[in-house]
Amino acid sequence: MDKIPILRMGSFLLVTIQVDLYDRLALNLEADLVQMVQKTNARGVLIDISAVSIVDSFMGRIIGNIASMSKILDAETVVVGMQPAVAITLIELGLPLKGVHTALNMEKGMDLLKSMIDTPEEEANDQPLDDFVAE
Amino acid sequence: MILSLSKDTIKISQEQDVVFLKNRVKETAVKIKMGLVNQTRIITAASELVRNMMRYANGGNCVIEVVSSGRVNGVRLTFTDKGPGIPDIAAAMRDGFSTGRSLGLGLPGTKRLVNEFDIKSKVGEGTTVTIVKWANG
Ligand SMILES: Nc1ncnc2c1ncn2[C@@H]1O[C@H](COP(=O)(O)OP(=O)(O)OP(=O)(O)O)[C@@H](O)[C@H]1O
Ligand SMILES: [Mg+2]
Numbered sequence: 001m002d003k004i005p006i007l008r009m010g011s012f013l014l015v016t017i018q019v020d021l022y023d024r025l026a027l028n029l030e031a032d033l034v035q036m037v038q039k040t041n042a043r044g045v046l047i048d049i050s051a052v053s054i055v056d057s058f059m060g061r062i063i064g065n066i067a068s069m070s071k072i073l074d075a076e077t078v079v080v081g082m083q084p085a086v087a088i089t090l091i092e093l094g095l096p097l098k099g100v101h102t103a104l105n106m107e108k109g110m111d112l113l114k115s116m117i118d119t120p121e122e123e124a125n126d127q128p129l130d131d132f133v134a135e
Numbered sequence: 136m137i138l139s140l141s142k143d144t145i146k147i148s149q150e151q152d153v154v155f156l157k158n159r160v161k162e163t164a165v166k167i168k169m170g171l172v173n174q175t176r177i178i179t180a181a182s183e184l185v186r187n188m189m190r191y192a193n194g195g196n197c198v199i200e201v202v203s204s205g206r207v208n209g210v211r212l213t214f215t216d217k218g219p220g221i222p223d224i225a226a227a228m229r230d231g232f233s234t235g236r237s238l239g240l241g242l243p244g245t246k247r248l249v250n251e252f253d254i255k256s257k258v259g260e261g262t263t264v265t266i267v268k269w270a271n272g
Contacts, residue, residue: 089175094240
């Protein structure tokens, strides 16, 4: 049985989809990813779809599911490298990729994730130390 | 008048057939020098229709044709099933209408992706959906 590998990098999970997913593979990825987010307390999920030439409503929904389930587990999802033809087609199809962030490539996606999860931490760091001591 | 230049019938009954069909649609589109965005549109449309056929009618047939309008070539796909049929086509064509607890995007979305779209359905007999994408359409 084929399986899509999930890589862990710090508090992020990385997935590169190299083939056009058939349904079973996509469903397995959804389940595996959500489980991994929970197990590793990941804060971000990066999905590279630059090698994917077709995203239909089913695939789109899987990506949306991954994003909303990850969100519940406090992780943001960024889809990177979507081919322009795929982006055009998704818009015409009318698929709302709710809660899914997009970036041009892995590097930009990583930056985006960092900026999203860093903000609250920085705020916390800004608090005077006394606040913590007082507790 | 639309002329049919080649014709190929593919039986759809399991998931592997879907992959095979998408590849054949792609080959056909490439053969008539369809641009990449249009290729993506017609393959995505095929994916939606074949999914409906599997899900609601347990499979069926897809005929892939190269067609010509005289001026330009295109790919015509005809999906035929002997499933339950669609009682209210107007409703099924609406964005968000689904009896499968899904997004209800397949049919209306497919219509937006292609140049010609035709659906015929009879309750108890089955459904036929025909789409055409012109090479430069
Ligand atoms: N081949 C078919 N046979 C019988 N009923 C069909 C067929 N295709 C579509 N339908 C009916 O039309 C409705 C709308 O189809 P459509 O593809 O637009 O949405 P969906 O399949 O419900 O959701 P989505 O495609 O977004 O996952 C379906 O819910 C189903 O009731
Ligand atoms: Mg559908």
